[in-house]
Amino acid sequence: MASAGGKRNRPWEESYSVNDDDDDARDIIETKWKNLMPELLQMIFEKVGLEERILSLPFVCKSWHKVLGSPQCWKSLNFQQLSRFHRRDRPNFIVRFTRTYHLNRPFSFSGLLKLLASLGGSAVQELVFSKADEIAADALAYTAKMCPGLKTLALPLLEDDDKRLPIIISKWKDLECFHMADIPWRFVKVLEQLGASCNTLVEFKAEAKISYREATAIIHFFPEIRRLCFYDSCFFKEHLLKLHQGCEELLLLDFKSVGKRNDRSNYSLSHSLWRSIRMVVQLPHRGTPYRNNKC
């Protein structure tokens, strides 16, 4: 009988190392990986970055490819995980994708979105774009149809201000976090439509100038919002107060700005008022996807 710990000195390291050139050992290791349960693999693949999930994992072996067929592996679609620049000997994502999948047509993020939306279907919970990704309204409409279960949505800059935008976005009824890179022309309409169908929204972030009228529209349609983040926006003191009073559930009102314009002094807010707002503010805050690639 051996007691655990004690004088046993890291036996797992000496007894079984991959560097062993022993053929038997290799065989055992190989079958071990093959027999790793699909549920476990799925759990792992779910967390692997989008780039590796698309370009590397499917080609490793048959069983891995099969596991990737499960929609659960595509719960999170974060386009910020795709490399945009060449790094030493590694080409960027677009080049690699075009080569890997023998694409004889121009690559587009809209096409990629359609592909991923069909893979993940209703299992997709998180869709985060990089600010400059060009996404066509058609592809977005297709995604809304295929993936109605979205909880986090971070839209890129939308070039053509499509009439359908309010209707498309209102399809996501379970949305909890909604981030926008810019404020579209039909912004209030978007809020109105979304407000009518979705009552789960707790976080709104805009990384663009937002007017007081638009800010009040958010509070009007989503009185239960908890986290409001406006980057690059300026408000008058009275307006800020009204926003603060307008929603009871507010836990975070964030004005972190790109420039220094939103410095407390520039708002000419009294110190105590600023503190009272910042105080309501303390809740673990996941950070904005536009600035932080880690999330």
Place this chain on the structure above:
Amino acid sequence: MSESTEKKMVRLRSSDGEVFEVEESVAKVAKTLQDMLEEDCADAVIPITCVRAPILTKVIDYCKDQVMISSSSSTTNNPNERTEQERKAWGQKFMEGVDSSTLCELLVASNFLNIEGLLNLGVDKMVSMIQGKYPQEIRDMFNVVNDFTPEEEEEIRNQNAWAFERDPYYKKRSSSK
């Protein structure tokens, strides 16, 4: 330390026949064992058929630490954040020397024994190993053999083209140039 009565011991037998004696509280970190112990199959040695001795040692190390953490945090009022940080650092250290074959066995063991924390540590470790790698690098690392025939691989490579056909957005942009 919290219990004044003598500690109840549990015996576990690994797949290669080695028997480990651990405190009941340590064994109970594993939900599977907790369920078994609560159903009271006490005296006998519990066989853990799919876990080899070196792996079981590592698993027990983990469980011991969990017991230590929970007992120390209840006595001293540490702020939550610090223990969280410490836990993270400890987890990283715990997984540091683990090679890919041990990692595989650890994943299977923690899944079988239902130890969520250890399973998460293993999953995170494996994710970090895969990140940024090409298929061949992944195969080398985990000793996986490419079992695709060239035809099958070709099929995978060609199956995604549909999404990029006739993209109206692209057309519009290129024609407007």
